[in-house]
Amino acid sequence: MTRAEASMLPTPMAEPALRDGEAYYRRLLRVVEGQRLPLALVDLDRLETNAQALQLRSGRLPIRLGTKSIRCVEILRHVQAMSAQFRGLFCYSAREAAWLHQQGFDDLLVGYPTLEADDFAAAARAVRSGATLTLMIDEADQALALAQAARTLGVRFRVALDLDMSSDLPGLWFGVRRSPLRDAQAALAVAACIREQAGALQLVGAMGYEAQLAGLQDRAPGSPLRNQLLRALKRHSQRELGRRRRQIVQALREAGHDIGLVNGGGTGSLEATAADTCITEATAGSGLYSPTLFDHFGHFHHLPAAFFALPVVRRPAPGLATCTGGGYIASGPAGADRLPSPFLPSGMRLLGDEGAGEVQTPVKLPPGFTPGLGAPLFFRHAKAGEMMERFDRLLLFRGDQAVATTPTYRGQGQNFF
Known part of the structure; x- marks a missing residue:
């Protein structure tokens, strides 16, 4: 810049x-x-400059565009056309993913669970029409509901496990309340449930989104002590969650699960995500528009x-x-x-x-x-x-x-x- x-x-x-x-x-x-x-x-010139910066920051990793942060089909097409490094979409709704498939997109990862019948039906229609669409779950009851819908609708759904990447520190929960899957034992239990639904579900991946690294500004004006504390917490959290994410993915693979997709990251944490050797792709979207909540990151x-x-x-x-x-x-x-x-x-x-x-x-x-x-x-x-x-x-x-x-x-x- x-x-x-x-x-x-x-x-x-x-x-x-x-x-x-x-x-x-x-x-x-x-x-x-x-x-x-x-x-x-x-501003398309600035958007493209930002897209190139995301590519540099993500290093070896393909970037899955976060649709929640873009919400415009033409912008999604424009950025994907810039480079093959922009590969696939990270959707916030199963119906959204199905609709985007109708707009010509594929390789659709839905980042949030759903229990709505019309979402299941839309996802099933997309799968029957050839979409590579992966749904997210984080507990056995979600898997059972999804398997029942898959059998009713006559499809087999690809699924991924949403791993919790928050750091539980003494007196402080550093992260978001997202998923109950915090360790290998919990992830293996849900994966076993998915395996029991083999005709309806196929476990293909895992996601470990480090929200506290990706979304918290650590150079905010007028807050030097808070900034210093946040940077220290981020360093600790990056080391801890990286080890935990690798352990969970390794345990799943050793149990015979074909975990080909391991997603992580966000605009604020691409460098940390790329440093984790178990990650196969990063998600980013906000960095294209660069809203004010991304003005004050140190790196x-x-x-x-x-x-x-x-x-x-x-x-x-x-x-x-x-x-x-x-x-x-x-x-x-x-x-x-x-x-x-x-x-x-x-x-x-x-x-x-x-x-x-x-x-x-x-x-x-x-x-x-x-x-x-x-x-x-x-x-x-x-x-x-x-x-x-x-x-x-x-x-x-x-x-x-x-x-x-x-x-x-x-x-x-x-x-x-």
Whole structure:
């Protein structure tokens, strides 16, 4: 990343160097000229730069694109066409995976369990039409429900085990509450259940997602002690979970299970994932758009590539502007870091007593800047794919030229939960 590119970032460190940011703001103004607002847009040049950075960071590993973080068929196609290293999709819903197969995709790994009959039916239709589709489970009762559905629907489902990769430290659970499969004994018990359902289920792989490495920023401004503690916890957790993941995979293979797929990783942990010799592929997606929750990692930085533009519709007082829409709050623990971030022009900020609203969002303007009514202000979302749930279409651009408009999942009428 060049110094000029770094100066565009909406962080306190970038504030002294506004000229490059303002040049990008003028470019964005030309891109959205004449477009209906609010509008979501993606910079294809930056997206491709980020994709190449993900490739470098993942090293030897193929990258399975995380659809939850993208939610746009055209972007999925575009990135996969860049390199054969982008191989397969990591889906968040079985119905989503089946629908993506209809759009021409294959090698579909569903990262979350399901017990819904219509999800089973959609997955079965995709399998019957030739899809390589793998479903995720983490306990025997899920396996039994899936096996019963497979027999009813006349298919055999490929399955993978979701291994828990959190670190259980004295007085601290470092990670997410995801799966009960924390050791080889637990994984072997579920694998044995799958083997008993051999006509309906086939165990083909395992996933060990190190969420605490992939998703926690460790260089957040103003939090030096927390950052130091997080980096120490991450180092400890990486060593511990790496050993545990290798032990579980080895035990499964020694028990005669054909574990050909071992998935791990996320945008924030690609280097750690690639260092684990049992891993066969990494998942990444958020790094393509690079939302604000990925601004402050110590070992990498991608370029913000996805934005949304809101029109100014009110000027309630000098130094203030109110925009239409904008209350696009990210999931996770409630806090200021889940709010959308004013991006350009540099120096805008949300009001502490209002934040971002469902139908209007007021902002404090930078000194000397007074936008006209209807003028666009640009924001970034805290997470990647969640922004796409708010917009039917994406404007794709290069330089200062719009090159295409493409639908999001929402624009194609798809809502999987």
